[in-house]
Amino acid sequence: MTNDATPVQWLKADATRIPFEVHTRQDIYDQEQEIIFRGATWNYLALEAEIPNRHDFKTSFLGDTPVVVSRAHDGSLHAFVNRCAHRGATVQRQPSGNAKEHRCVYHQWCYDSAGGLTGVPYRRGIQGVGGYPADFDMREHGLRTLKVASHKGVIFGTLHSAPPPLEDYLDVPLVDAIDRLFLRPIKVLGHMRQRIRGNWKLYAENTRDPYHAALLHMFHATFGTYRSNQKSVGYIDRTGAHATGAKYGDEFGQASSASDAVGQDKVLNYSLADPSLMRGRPDFNDGVTVSITSIFPSLVVQQIMNTLATRHIRPKAPDEFELYWTYFGYADDDDEMLRARIKQANLVGPAGLISMEDGEAIELIQRAIQHGDDSALLEFGGRGLLKERGNGEGAIRGFWMHYARMMGFVAPDGIATG
Amino acid sequence: MTESRIVKAASLYEQIVALEYRYARILDEDRLEVWPELFVVDGVYKVVPRENVNLEVQLPIMFCDSRNMMMDRVRSLREANIYNLHYPRHLITNVELLGNDDGTLEVAACFVVYQTDMEGQTRCYSVGQYLDRIVTEQGGLKFQEKVAICDTFNIPNLLAIPL
Numbered sequence: 001m002t003n004d005a006t007p008v009q010w011l012k013a014d015a016t017r018i019p020f021e022v023h024t025r026q027d028i029y030d031q032e033q034e035i036i037f038r039g040a041t042w043n044y045l046a047l048e049a050e051i052p053n054r055h056d057f058k059t060s061f062l063g064d065t066p067v068v069v070s071r072a073h074d075g076s077l078h079a080f081v082n083r084c085a086h087r088g089a090t091v092q093r094q095p096s097g098n099a100k101e102h103r104c105v106y107h108q109w110c111y112d113s114a115g116g117l118t119g120v121p122y123r124r125g126i127q128g129v130g131g132y133p134a135d136f137d138m139r140e141h142g143l144r145t146l147k148v149a150s151h152k153g154v155i156f157g158t159l160h161s162a163p164p165p166l167e168d169y170l171d172v173p174l175v176d177a178i179d180r181l182f183l184r185p186i187k188v189l190g191h192m193r194q195r196i197r198g199n200w201k202l203y204a205e206n207t208r209d210p211y212h213a214a215l216l217h218m219f220h221a222t223f224g225t226y227r228s229n230q231k232s233v234g235y236i237d238r239t240g241a242h243a244t245g246a247k248y249g250d251e252f253g254q255a256s257s258a259s260d261a262v263g264q265d266k267v268l269n270y271s272l273a274d275p276s277l278m279r280g281r282p283d284f285n286d287g288v289t290v291s292i293t294s295i296f297p298s299l300v301v302q303q304i305m306n307t308l309a310t311r312h313i314r315p316k317a318p319d320e321f322e323l324y325w326t327y328f329g330y331a332d333d334d335d336e337m338l339r340a341r342i343k344q345a346n347l348v349g350p351a352g353l354i355s356m357e358d359g360e361a362i363e364l365i366q367r368a369i370q371h372g373d374d375s376a377l378l379e380f381g382g383r384g385l386l387k388e389r390g391n392g393e394g395a396i397r398g399f400w401m402h403y404a405r406m407m408g409f410v411a412p413d414g415i416a417t418g
Numbered sequence: 419m420t421e422s423r424i425v426k427a428a429s430l431y432e433q434i435v436a437l438e439y440r441y442a443r444i445l446d447e448d449r450l451e452v453w454p455e456l457f458v459v460d461g462v463y464k465v466v467p468r469e470n471v472n473l474e475v476q477l478p479i480m481f482c483d484s485r486n487m488m489m490d491r492v493r494s495l496r497e498a499n500i501y502n503l504h505y506p507r508h509l510i511t512n513v514e515l516l517g518n519d520d521g522t523l524e525v526a527a528c529f530v531v532y533q534t535d536m537e538g539q540t541r542c543y544s545v546g547q548y549l550d551r552i553v554t555e556q557g558g559l560k561f562q563e564k565v566a567i568c569d570t571f572n573i574p575n576l577l578a579i580p581l
Binding site: 095189190191192193194195196197216218219221222223270272273274276277322327338342343345346349350351353356357359360361363 | 465467469470473475476477478479480481482483484486487489490491493494497498499500501502571572573574575576577578
């Protein structure tokens, strides 16, 4: 059993062992919110394409802190905590929309699209009774604002007072990965959400884990719909916190009788009765059919064939998070491409033919570790210093080493180094 | 309206309700292979999160536009996909015939789907509305289109068995 009063026993500096208690303890969850999400990180909030016009807004989360992302009158981007500076009520109750002002329903405090306080009822009182003190300064009582930065229309926010430039935080491989997908203007097609009864870090692991891909997700192997030509690349940033990986593959729609599911005892090789599912055409000329980019702490950007999406990990509790998918195409998509993207949406999301398993794998872990003091094992691809992401568990260890540094967890065998 | 015409209208409604109930029972009895047969060959089935309904593209999270595609979905569930072990229970109610456009019946209904896990614990999994287009084929009714709009658009874990 875990005891919330005891410090975490970080086991290995190279993160080859992960104590399960980091997924179950409320005090660790609370520390993560403070140190990681409200600390020195850039957090994904939304896409600029979701708030294209002035005064457009969208609600989002910074960790579990509710925020509003907004475009002000002059087109500039803003984000502020969605909590009235007066008594703490949720200010903006709509998930998205267009609003010159955001008004709290409780006492009608009113904020502009940058989060500044613009109006307080009865500020001077009523017939000399009540009202605010003479030195009450509206400028001091706006909504708590985040620093905001956008890279190629991907909006990040932070509550840290002195964050590094966003591009420095992301580092070169991640900037390149975002640039590749956001080269052209995008068009948001819709959202998907799933509520997974597991710790958010289990999903962070999952998206840095090429080991499981062909072992857990059997759709392609079963139907022979896709054959990897085995070429894959992977990169991590200088801290190891982020990772990006790409797989090269066949032309779309070219069903293959071979399977890349090495070691499977169940390769059935049916073919699709309706192959239109896999119909599409490459968005890029680089031969990459799968690209998964994980940005610490809470963003995944994906291309799987013609499916393009951001996945926002929104922690809710030690044993629960929301996965919020923003599914997009390009502004210049023709009808054929749009149809292909909508049909291929079958592959991803909560009902995804190649993604539904992830939620189940995570819930299976959370259920089994809820009451225990054991640890996870991460040695696939080696121990010690991180090599390239490759096909091992290196990128997961990179995530954990960075996490341990931020959380101040020190293993008996030394301070974690990436 | 003559008495016989009233009887005929009631009978049509009963046939619609019977189709909906059969749909629910087939899914609840894990007879997934029969599920596509409730649709015409070029039938459409989709699950649309309610938050996407008013968007330009009603982005579905599950979408089949042929009976073959539904069969592929079922085969994938049987052979490839890993999902939460459970017993589903589809309750369909508030069935309403909204229109009859040249033999295509426009039907709305409400659904509630419960899931019971392997330890016998039940949770309300999904609530929403069906918007159906139903046609007559070889003397019986079949779905030309079934759109399940999920009020519960924050899907608990994952969606495997069709709603």
